[in-house]
Amino acid sequence: MSKVSDIKLKTKQIVKKHKGDKSALIAVLQDIQEALNYLPKEALIAVGDAMGIPASRVYEVATFYNAFSLNPRGEHIVKICVGTACHVRGASAILDKFERTLFIKPGETNQDRKFSLELVNCVGACALGPVVVIDTEYHGQMTMAKVDKIIGKLKEGAQ
Ligand code: FES
Secondary structure, three states, rough: OOOOOHHHHHHHHHHOOOOOOOOHHHHHHHHHHHHHHHHHHHHHHHHHHHHHHHHHHHHHHHHOOOOOOOOOOOEEEEEOOOHHHHHHHOHHHHHHOOOOOOOOOOEEEEHHHOOEEEEOOOOOOHHHOEEEEEEEEEEEEOOOEEEEEEEEHHHHHHO
């Protein structure tokens, strides 16, 4: 979905689902990101219009939280935990391996929009470090071999 009219329609549906409740702004933005994979500028403006909130305030909230992305993201979101426990268990090497395998840096999406790479601080599974969360799936005790295996599987599945 990328046409402006589609984005506006989807946004209106989501705002309606939350009954236009101004206190539900974060939940509205979460639902929009889930539906569109990111928060397009048009959606932020439409949210402001539909909820009676200044667009600048909507933008402020959208940029405050790391969980929100204002740029299109890949089909698969790879989150590398760089919290202390994962760091001491070798998260930097795992990050480096993902960067070299996907040819992207954190905050970037690869050319065919299959993968986006993000950094997170502790996902609450420290005992399993180093941890990587891909989409909603947790992968603990990551190794170089596991990175290749997981990426290979996702690429196969994506074809
Ligand atoms: S530091 Fe990585 S899960 Fe806690």
